[in-house]
Amino acid sequence: xxxxxxxxxxxxxxxxxxxxxxxxxxxxxxxxxxxxxxxxxxxxxxxxxxxxxxxxxxxxxxxxxxxxxxxxxxxxxxxxxxxxxxxxxxxxxxxxxxxxxxxxxxxxxxxxxxxxxxxxxxxxxxxxxxxxxxxxxxxxxxxxxxxxxxxxxxxxxxxxxxxxxxxxxxxxxxxxxxxxxxxxxxxxxxxxxxxxxxxxxxxxxxxxxxxxxxxxxxxxxxxxxxxxxxxxxxxxxxxxxxxxxxxxxxxxxxxxxxxxxxxxxxxxxxxxxxxxxxxxxxxxxxxxxxxxxxxxxxxxxxxxxxxxxxxxxxxxxxxxxxxxxxxxxxxxxxxxxxxxxxxxxxxxxxxxxxxx
Amino acid sequence: xxxxxxxxxxxxxxxxxxxxxxxxxxxxxxxxxxxxxxxxxxxxxxxxxxxxxxxxxxxxxxxxxxxxxxxxxxxxxxxxxxxxxxxxxxxxxxxxxxxxxxxxxxxxxxxxxxxxxxxxxxxxxxxxxxxxxxxxxxxxxxxxxxxxxxxxxxxxxxxxxxxxxxxxxxxxxxxxxxxxxxxxxxxxxxxxxxxxxxxxxxxxxxxxxxxxxxxxxxxxxxxxxxxxxxxxxxxxxxxxxxxxxxxxxxxxxxxxxxxxxxxxxxxxxxxxxxxxxxxxxxxxxxxxxxxxxxxxxxxxxxxxxxxxxxxxxxxxxxxxxxxxxxxxxxxxxxxxxxxxxxx
Numbered sequence: 001x002x003x004x005x006x007x008x009x010x011x012x013x014x015x016x017x018x019x020x021x022x023x024x025x026x027x028x029x030x031x032x033x034x035x036x037x038x039x040x041x042x043x044x045x046x047x048x049x050x051x052x053x054x055x056x057x058x059x060x061x062x063x064x065x066x067x068x069x070x071x072x073x074x075x076x077x078x079x080x081x082x083x084x085x086x087x088x089x090x091x092x093x094x095x096x097x098x099x100x101x102x103x104x105x106x107x108x109x110x111x112x113x114x115x116x117x118x119x120x121x122x123x124x125x126x127x128x129x130x131x132x133x134x135x136x137x138x139x140x141x142x143x144x145x146x147x148x149x150x151x152x153x154x155x156x157x158x159x160x161x162x163x164x165x166x167x168x169x170x171x172x173x174x175x176x177x178x179x180x181x182x183x184x185x186x187x188x189x190x191x192x193x194x195x196x197x198x199x200x201x202x203x204x205x206x207x208x209x210x211x212x213x214x215x216x217x218x219x220x221x222x223x224x225x226x227x228x229x230x231x232x233x234x235x236x237x238x239x240x241x242x243x244x245x246x247x248x249x250x251x252x253x254x255x256x257x258x259x260x261x262x263x264x265x266x267x268x269x270x271x272x273x274x275x276x277x278x279x280x281x282x283x284x285x286x287x288x289x290x291x292x293x294x295x296x297x298x299x300x301x302x303x304x305x306x307x308x309x310x311x312x313x314x315x316x317x318x319x320x321x322x323x324x325x326x327x328x329x330x331x332x333x334x335x336x337x338x339x340x341x342x343x344x345x346x347x348x349x350x351x352x353x354x355x356x
Numbered sequence: 357x358x359x360x361x362x363x364x365x366x367x368x369x370x371x372x373x374x375x376x377x378x379x380x381x382x383x384x385x386x387x388x389x390x391x392x393x394x395x396x397x398x399x400x401x402x403x404x405x406x407x408x409x410x411x412x413x414x415x416x417x418x419x420x421x422x423x424x425x426x427x428x429x430x431x432x433x434x435x436x437x438x439x440x441x442x443x444x445x446x447x448x449x450x451x452x453x454x455x456x457x458x459x460x461x462x463x464x465x466x467x468x469x470x471x472x473x474x475x476x477x478x479x480x481x482x483x484x485x486x487x488x489x490x491x492x493x494x495x496x497x498x499x500x501x502x503x504x505x506x507x508x509x510x511x512x513x514x515x516x517x518x519x520x521x522x523x524x525x526x527x528x529x530x531x532x533x534x535x536x537x538x539x540x541x542x543x544x545x546x547x548x549x550x551x552x553x554x555x556x557x558x559x560x561x562x563x564x565x566x567x568x569x570x571x572x573x574x575x576x577x578x579x580x581x582x583x584x585x586x587x588x589x590x591x592x593x594x595x596x597x598x599x600x601x602x603x604x605x606x607x608x609x610x611x612x613x614x615x616x617x618x619x620x621x622x623x624x625x626x627x628x629x630x631x632x633x634x635x636x637x638x639x640x641x642x643x644x645x646x647x648x649x650x651x652x653x654x655x656x657x658x659x660x661x662x663x664x665x666x667x668x669x670x671x672x673x674x675x676x677x678x679x680x681x682x683x684x685x686x687x688x689x690x691x692x693x694x695x696x697x698x699x
Contacts, residue, residue, distance in 0.1 A: 073585060097591030106583040109437070112637035113581070121582060124575050125591040131575045131640050177590065 017048040020180045020213040021070065026079035028062060028069045036077050039065055040240060043079065045232065047215055049180065052207040053242075054224035055217040057234030057257065063217045066234070067185050070215070071102055084180055097125035101177035103170045103184040108158070115161070115169050116154040119144055122176030137176075144175035148202055164195030171202065175210075182206075184216040188223070196220060200227045221258075225249070225270045233257050276302040279348060283307065286317030294323070297337045301344070313347065315340065359634060359641070366648045370419070373655040377418065378411040380664040385411075410549065417551040418658045419651040420563045421616050422626075424608040426650025427570045429623025430630075430642060432494075434577045435601045436501055436510055439687065442624030443609040445511060446497050447518030448490045449618035452610045454521040455489025456482060457540060461532050479558040487610035493517050494602050545671030546617035548658050559615050566608040570643055573600060577639040619654070620673045621680025626650040628687050653679065 027041040039062035047053050057063050068074040070081055072088050081088040083099045091099070101122065108118075122144070123137045133141075145151050148168040153161070158169065167187055174182045184203070188196040200223045207214050207229070218224055224231060225245045233241045233248055235257045241248065248254055255265045263272045279302040284295060294317060295305050316324040323334040325343055334340040378390045385393075385403050392399040393407035425443060432441040432448075443449045459482055496517055501510040529537050543550070551559060576597040579587035584594045612619070630645040631637060657675040 071589070073588060093588070093593050094591040097589065100589070102586065102589035104583070104585050104589075106585055108582050108586075112631055112635060113578075114636070114638075117578070117636070117638050118582070121579055121586075121590055124579060127575070129572050129575060131578070 017050065019046045020049050020084060021045075021047040021215070022082045023070070024080045024082065026069070026081060027077040028065050028074075029077050030065075031077070038077060039236070040234070041078070043240060045240065045242065047181065047213040047230075049213050050207055050211045051213050051229045052204055052227060053213070053215045053230045053232060054228040055215065055232045055234065056219075056221065056224055058236075061234045061236045063234055064185065067183060067215075067217050071100060071183055072096060094125050097177065097179075099179050100181050100183060101174035101179040103167070103174050103182070103187055105185050105189060108166070108170075113158045114154070115145070115150065115156050115158055116141060118158050118169055119154075119172045119176050122173040122178075125177065140178065141172075141176050144172040147175055147206065148172045162195075164191050164198065167191065167195075167199060168202070171199070175206070179212070181213045181215065184214070186217055186219065188218055188220055196223060203227070221254075222271060276300065279303050280312075281306050282344070283314035284317075285314065290317050290320065294337060294340075297341060298344075301341055303344070313344070362633065363645075363648070366645075366652060370648060370652050370655065373652060373659065374415050374419065377415040377655050377659050378407055380659055381406075381411060381662050382665075382667050382669075384665065409552070413551050413553055413556050414548045414658070415655065416556065416560070417548045417616060418654045420560060421548065421612045421619060422622060422650035422652070422654030423567060423647035424563045424612050424650075425619055425623045425654075426626035426630075426646040427567060427643060428605045428608040428612075430627040430639075430646045431570060431573075431577070431601045431605045432623070433627055434580055434639070435498070435598060435605075437581070438510055439628070440511055440624060440684070441514075442621070443490075443605075443613070444618060444620045444623060446514035447493045447516075447521060448605065448609045449613050449620075450518040450521040450525075451489040451491070451493030452486040452613035453489070453544065453618060454492075454525055455485035455487070455610065456543070456614055457525045457528050458489070459485035460536060460540065461528055479555055482614045483558060483562060483611050486614035487606050489521070490610035490613070491602060491606035493521060494606055498598065498602060543617045546619045546673040546676075547669075548616055548654075548672060549669075550617070551615050555615055559611060562611045563608060566604055566611070567647060569604050570608070573597065573604070574639040574643060577601075577643075578637075581637060616672075618673070619676055621676045621684070622650060622654060622657075625680035625683040626653060629653075629683060 023043050023045050026043040026045075027036075027038055028043070029036055029038040029040070031037075043066075055063055055066065065074065069076050072081070083091075083096075086099070088096065119141045120131075120133060120137070123133060123141065124131070127133060127137060142151065142154070145154055148171050150165065150168055150172060153165070153169075158166065161169065171182075171184070171187070174184075187203070188199050191199065200220070203214055203216065204227045206212060228245055230242060231245050231248055233253055241253045241257075243251075243253075249267060249270055255267075258265060258272070264275055265271075266273050276299065281304040282298055284291070284298065284305050284307065286294065294315070298305060298315075313325070313327045316326070318324050318333075321335055323337070323340045325332050325334060325340065327347055332343065334343055375387065375390065378394075379385055379387050383403075383406065385407060389399040389403050390407055390411075391397075393404040394412070428448075429442040432443070432446060433439055435441070436446075463481065493514075497510065497514045500513045504510050504513065529540065576587070576592045579590050579592045580594075580597065587597075588594050609623070626649050627642065627646050630642055630649045633649070634641055634645050636642065654676070657672055657679060661670040661672045661675045663670060
């Protein structure tokens with residue numbers, strides 16, 4: 001079996017699913033002077049092979065603690081974690097490192113490592129004290145770099161890379177470690193949108209092609225909803241809910257966890273909408289894409305949109321560069337959305353002044 | 357490959373300097389005669405005596421000390437993730453001095469002047485006390501560093517430990533007789549010439565063992581550079597490797613300091629110079645590379661300190677500082693801040 005070579009897997013193994021990670025009655029939290037501080041308890045969770053699981057929750061809900069506890073970097077308050085049926089605690093370090101690989105948020109300062117040097121560290125659980133890489137190790141390192149699309153970077157210095165590329169190198173390191181479970185702590189943090197999408201795509205492909213179990217914590221609801229096979233939803237004071245992303249949307253679990261005065265969770269799009277202060281309604285006439293974006297701009301500024309007539313203020317899209325604004329017999333043309341919004345703010349200003 | 361060429365060049369220059377170190381000195385001995393003396397061939401009796409009993413052990417000491425102190429410095433830079441760590445900065449040399457001072461003064465109290473078997477025992481005692489002294493300081497600095505997050509604080513704490521051990525040594529001096537103080541002061545200047553064959557028999561095996569031991573930690577040291585969590589993630593037992601590095605560093609720095617006196621700046625500067633020359637942080641290359649560079653540089657410093665052709669000898673510390681301090685200033689200036697200086 002060559003677990004790293006996606007191409008050699010002729011059919012999807014995912015129906016042969018077996019649990020890679022299993023926790024039994026796990027309690028996570030901290031020991032403090034006043035006794036244990038419990039973040040979550042009685043956790044019985046599983047991840048199967050070929051599965052991409054996203055751990056989501058507001059800041060401070062214990063995501064990192066859960067990740068660290070599962071990874072064995074922090075002691076659980078109670079309970080056991082099993083990796084491939086083996087008790088995590090009982091494993092000697094080199095055996096542990098052959099079962100779980102980590103991608104962390106820790107900043108790496110060591111600058112004079114080449115990309116290959118860093119990925120080679122993933123092979124350390126398998127090689128001797130003198131760090132002698134065998135041809136097989138080199139092959140795995142090359143393939144790992146290929147999988148994160150960095151095959152031509154192998155001799156570049158790690159410090160010269162962009163944040164997104166560095167993150168991909170660390171994923172390649174985890175791949176070179178060739179473990180059934182890969183855990184990533186906020187792998188998309190500090191990255192721009194194209195890089196965030198790329199990382200999630202790479203991880204999704206890895207789960208499918210290598211049949212590994214991948215667990216990652218993230219703040220990217222959008223991306224998680226679009227890519228995860230399963231989502232673990234965490235909230236302080238309530239038990240973790242898990243399920244397919246769509247199920248969690250339909251049951252209202254998402255709204256519950258992220259309910260907040262400033263946001264609305266839009267079930268139809270699966271995105272959050274910012275709640276704006278309301279400024280009154282505007283009639284908007286027009287069609288097509290200009291209409292959509294004008295509407296967004298007005299909504300962003302706090303106006304309610306209606307299509308009927310008889311409103312105090314009405315806006316008509318006359319051409320590609322012309323917005324006609326009418327208010328109380330007075331009429332004017334604006335050349336851009338910015339001008340239109342400025343005009344509306346002006347009208348509001350006089351209105352409130354008159355009212356005073 | 358470029359790197360292979362550099363290593364070859366390094367070995368050649370080390371060998372050349374090794375011979376040169378035996379040629380030059382207060383009396384210049386022609387190279388053919390040095391060669392003849394080494395091979396046991398025919399040459400002047402006095403020259404043969406000088407080469408075999410003074411210059412050969414001195415040159416060997418320079419190689420061992422250069423390699424050993426450099427590796428000790430490299431290990432501490434990786435252990436503390438601090439580019440300015442080194443035996444002389446973190447107070448490790450001071451710890452060794454304390455051990456040496458305690459041993460010398462204590463043995464003066466309990467023994468009559470040592471000869472023969474006693475001398476041999478004395479050397480082992482010296483080493484053990486120096487190692488214990490360095491280990492004591494290193495452990496204290498490490499314990500402090502686990503609670504401190506930035507590298508400057510760790511350096512300052514190390515400096516303070518240095519002052520503490522330094523003042524204890526001064527207090528001990530106050531109670532001892534002037535001749536011992538004189539010896540001790542000369543020792544603190546650092547010298548490669550203090551090691552005769554009797555000392556070499558003890559020093560060489562211990563230092564060689566330390567050097568070989570250091571080669572066993574390449575993997576763990578590389579992993580530590582990624583941070584302790586990543587290191588644990590690839591199967592490194594972090595607390596065990598920390599302990600192993602402390603023991604190895606103490607053996608190397610402690611033993612060498614006991615016999616040559618504290619040699620300043622080599623431990624900090626050489627690992628940086630090696631990184632710069634070989635353009636890598638990979639310890640597989642850095643550890644042997646630092647040994648070679650350290651040996652070359654200390655041999656050069658020793659040759660300069662002999663002031664060829666003159667009767668006087670300069671303290672080796674003044675030469676190593678002249679070389680090392682500018683290197684460190686250069687490194688800090690180049691990186692603008694300390695964190696980046698590992699590059």
